[in-house]
Amino acid sequence: MKKTIVAALIISVAGANAFAHSGATGIVKERMNAMSSISKNLKKIFVTLKDESEFDANIIASSSREIMTHANKFPHMFPEGSTKHPSEAAPAIWERPDEFSKKAQDLITYANELTQLAEAKSDHSAIDEAFGKVKGTCKACHADFRIKK
Numbered sequence: 001m002k003k004t005i006v007a008a009l010i011i012s013v014a015g016a017n018a019f020a021h022s023g024a025t026g027i028v029k030e031r032m033n034a035m036s037s038i039s040k041n042l043k044k045i046f047v048t049l050k051d052e053s054e055f056d057a058n059i060i061a062s063s064s065r066e067i068m069t070h071a072n073k074f075p076h077m078f079p080e081g082s083t084k085h086p087s088e089a090a091p092a093i094w095e096r097p098d099e100f101s102k103k104a105q106d107l108i109t110y111a112n113e114l115t116q117l118a119e120a121k122s123d124h125s126a127i128d129e130a131f132g133k134v135k136g137t138c139k140a141c142h143a144d145f146r147i148k149k
């Protein structure tokens with residue numbers, strides 16, 4: 001059911017900007033790399049969840065933990081005015097900092113939830129649901145705070 005939509009979304013999220021950050025330097029490069037890694041890990045979780053025959057909660061736990069580690073760095077990765085080309089960071093990040101922080105916190109919270117469920121080897125549907133929440137945060141933040149170039 002929803003899985004095809006999810007797959008399309010993941011491919012678009014993960015694949016669209018493979019080389020978009022070439023030429024980026026400093027903090028912009030750092031956070032673009034962090035986002036790319038988040039994206040790769042998200043994809044890994046998605047593939048693991050889809051393959052019910054070889055469902056491995058350990059892979060999900062480690063990928064989710066990695067997402068969390070990157071997300072924890074968000075508060076330091078967006079210094080005001082860091083919009084140097086080829087950054088896609090929107091001015092709204094600094095115009096509505098509370099809202100931006102809240103969206104970053106959502107990712108941390110849900111990735112933490114997913115990590116714990118996977119570590120506890122919870123059942124597939126519970127992990128699936130937690131994954132849905134993690135994935136939802138990407139679009140929720142990008143819609144307002146990322147300018148697709």
Ligand code: HEC
Nearest residue numbers: 017020021032035039087088089103104107138141145146
């Ligand atoms: C709190 C806001 C926020 C959340 C949550 C968020 N992102 Fe991002 N993301 C951004 C911003 C802002 C940029 C643009 C950064 C830049 O170009 O300077 C970005 C850029 C990206 C990029 C492009 C990187 C590049 O090299 O051009 C990818 C891929 C990405 N995000 C994936 C994800 C995925 C997958 C998730 C969810 C698991 C996610 N993001 C969650 C704010 C967020």
